[in-house]
Amino acid sequence: MRDATLCHLVREARSASGEWAESANDETLLIHKKRGVGSDQYVGPGGKVEPGETPRECVVREVREEVGIEVRDPVKVGEFEYYSEDWNALVHVYRATEYAGDPVETDEAVPEWFPVDDLPLSEMWATDRDWLPTVLAGGTSRGRFVYHGGDPRLVEVETDVPIERTAGVDHATS
Numbered sequence: 604m605r606d607a608t609l610c611h612l613v614r615e616a617r618s619a620s621g622e623w624a625e626s627a628n629d630e631t632l633l634i635h636k637k638r639g640v641g642s643d644q645y646v647g648p649g650g651k652v653e654p655g656e657t658p659r660e661c662v663v664r665e666v667r668e669e670v671g672i673e674v675r676d677p678v679k680v681g682e683f684e685y686y687s688e689d690w691n692a693l694v695h696v697y698r699a700t701e702y703a704g705d706p707v708e709t710d711e712a713v714p715e716w717f718p719v720d721d722l723p724l725s726e727m728w729a730t731d732r733d734w735l736p737t738v739l740a741g742g743t744s745r746g747r748f749v750y751h752g753g754d755p756r757l758v759e760v761e762t763d764v765p766i767e768r769t770a771g772v773d774h775a776t777s
């Protein structure tokens with residue numbers, strides 16, 4: 604099973620005067636993906652973990668490659684097993700709030716900020732709605748999703764579960 608990552612960057616929305624708004628108005632950065640698994644949907648930036656890198660190193664690299672920013676504080680907040688006819692993955696989910704630079708379009712992705720309470724769920728993975736709101740709100744999640752023909756056939760989700768935060772920090776994948 605291949606290791607992969609997702610990064611969900613959350614920023615506190617600003618009012619017109621530039622003041623921090625209520626946390627309910629937080630926003631998260633999604634990408635409209637141009638290629639790869641889940642293309643033509645809105646997803647979090649991320650990708651396959653390369654041999655010799657840790658999932659945390661992967662998520663920093665993939666965010667840099669896909670939207671051109673440096674994420675500073677990714678924290679592992681979830682993981683899920685994904686199974687389909689042609690791709691299986693253990694997906695390590697990270698949440699971050701600090702970054703440097705401004706998101707830019709690349710040949711892989713078009714970045715777009717969305718209010719955390721108004722996600723384009725109909726244009727996202729069907730199972731995102733089962734775990735992503737919890738993660739965006741600062742919780743944790745663990746899951747197992749079996750897809751067939753692009754639709755989820757088995758969905759197992761636990762939220763607010765202990766996540767080994769060091770997982771993927773110190774242990775490079777094979």
Ligand SMILES: Nc1ncnc2c1[nH]c(=O)n2[C@H]1C[C@H](O)[C@@H](COP(=O)(O)OP(=O)(O)OP(=O)(O)O)O1
Binds near residue numbers: 639
């Ligand atoms: N079920 C589900 N929900 C949300 N996100 C995902 C899944 N299954 C998945 O595999 N994913 C995510 C995990 C990764 O971010 C990508 C899969 O990796 P991919 O984008 O193909 O890898 P890259 O390295 O970015 O692609 P290429 O560079 O090889 O084009 O999907």
